[in-house]
Amino acid sequence: xxxxxxxxxxxxxxxxxxxxxxxxxxxxxxxxxxxxxxxxxxxxxxxxxxxxxxxxxxxxxxxxxxxxxxxxxxxxxxxxxxxxxxxxxxxxxxxxxxxxxxxxxxxxxxxxxxxxxxxxxxxxxxxxxxxxxxxxxxxxxxxxxxxxxxxxxxxxxxxxxxxxxxxxxxxxxxxxxxxxxxxxxxxxxxxxxxxxxxxxxxxxxxxxxxxxxxxxxxxxxxxxxxxxxxxxxxxxxxxxxxxxxxxxxxxxxxxxxxxxxxxxxxxxxxxxxxxxxxxxxxxxxxxxxxxxxxxxxxxxxxxxxxxxxxxxxxxxxxxxxxxxxxxxxxxxxxxxxxxxxxxxxxxxxxxxxxx
Numbered sequence: 276x277x278x279x280x281x282x283x284x285x286x287x288x289x290x291x292x293x294x295x296x297x298x299x300x301x302x303x304x305x306x307x308x309x310x311x312x313x314x315x316x317x318x319x320x321x322x323x324x325x326x327x328x329x330x331x332x333x334x335x336x337x338x339x340x341x342x343x344x345x346x347x348x349x350x351x352x353x354x355x356x357x358x359x360x361x362x363x364x365x366x367x368x369x370x371x372x373x374x375x376x377x378x379x380x381x382x383x384x385x386x387x388x389x390x391x392x393x394x395x396x397x398x399x400x401x402x403x404x405x406x407x408x409x410x411x412x413x414x415x416x417x418x419x420x421x422x423x424x425x426x427x428x429x430x431x432x433x434x435x436x437x438x439x440x441x442x443x444x445x446x447x448x449x450x451x452x453x454x455x456x457x458x459x460x461x462x463x464x465x466x467x468x469x470x471x472x473x474x475x476x477x478x479x480x481x482x483x484x485x486x487x488x489x490x491x492x493x494x495x496x497x498x499x500x501x502x503x504x505x506x507x508x509x510x511x512x513x514x515x516x517x518x519x520x521x522x523x524x525x526x527x528x529x530x531x532x533x534x535x536x537x538x539x540x541x542x543x544x545x546x547x548x549x550x551x552x553x554x555x556x557x558x559x560x561x562x563x564x565x566x567x568x569x570x571x572x573x574x575x576x577x578x579x580x581x582x583x584x585x586x587x588x589x590x591x592x593x594x595x596x597x598x599x600x601x602x603x604x605x606x607x608x609x610x611x612x613x614x615x616x617x618x619x620x621x622x623x624x625x626x627x628x629x630x
Contacts, residue, residue, distance in 0.1 A: 293372070299325065303356045320368050337356060339358050373598070379406070379410030406420070450547050455561075474518055485556060493557050497518060
């Protein structure tokens with residue numbers, strides 16, 4: 276077993292105006308076997324408020340144990356949430372379900388602390404509850420989401436320019452995995468990002484990460500950009516001039532990449548079911564919605580977001596802050612629990628899912 280597997284996992288609170296605190300509290304209440312060896316990074320006032328949402332008539336509140344360092348987690352009893360306070364403890368909670376710069380700052384500070392702890396080797400990795408991109412921007416954070424923020428922290432730790440530490444987003448469940456060439460950019464910018472270098476880099480990162488996760492080289496199906504994968508140039512030439520050459524270069528390096536395939540069928544071909552294994556282990560999609568809609572359509576309950584290319588383990592639930600559910604007690608912790616399981620598996624496999 277790797278040394279990483281013996282270290283605790285940090286679960287960041289996410290945006291406290293959303294459902295992050297509630298799904299964390301439910302995870303500790305309902306699945307102590309999964310949350311064993313984990314602790315929360317965030318703010319006491321907001322985690323306490325989220326735990327109180329679960330308190331029914333005559334039921335005791337879920338206890339929270341303050342810790343000063345990750346190595347204190349083993350002394351906290353089951354179904355008691357270990358919390359490491361980051362930043363000043365707030366005296367009042369932000370409103371449920373609203374974009375708030377204070378909430379954005381709390382979420383960002385937790386992620387930065389956990390990323391730095393993982394990079395130092397103090398924790399096995401981090402699982403990030405959802406944050407809200409507008410709240411992050413309102414707090415003055417110059418990154419649109421977790422992936423970019425973690426990439427910047429890792430580059431700073433390594434003392435390299437951020438361009439020298441490329442990362443990719445993978446969304447996965449039991450039936451389908453997809454990795455994206457571009458992430459949180461406009462559709463116009465996403466199309467411009469489909470270059471030979473970007474596609475080849477994505478194939479290299481996917482190959483390296485999945486080889487480690489699966490214990491063998493992955494079979495990579497590559498989606499085209501245009502309808503019918505361009506139909507031989509009738510609907511666009513990106514497949515002929517960009518994507519196919521990148522696949523050829525990857526195959527020359529020993530990467531089992533195949534395509535480009537029609538985007539409207541490649542995900543069906545890759546989907547693994549009880550009666551039929553998928554034709555591919557993973558699909559490389561050209562942009563955010565092309566790749567994430569198929570995975571999310573299969574259900575967000577078991578979906579997990581994994582950041583590939585980082586020198587640390589990071590997973591996240593396959594859903595957002597769900598402001599419409601915040602404070603109602605109806606949020607489902609299933610995806611968070613699966614994200615914790617996957618993070619632990621990656622740590623036990625020997626470390627981060629890097630290229």
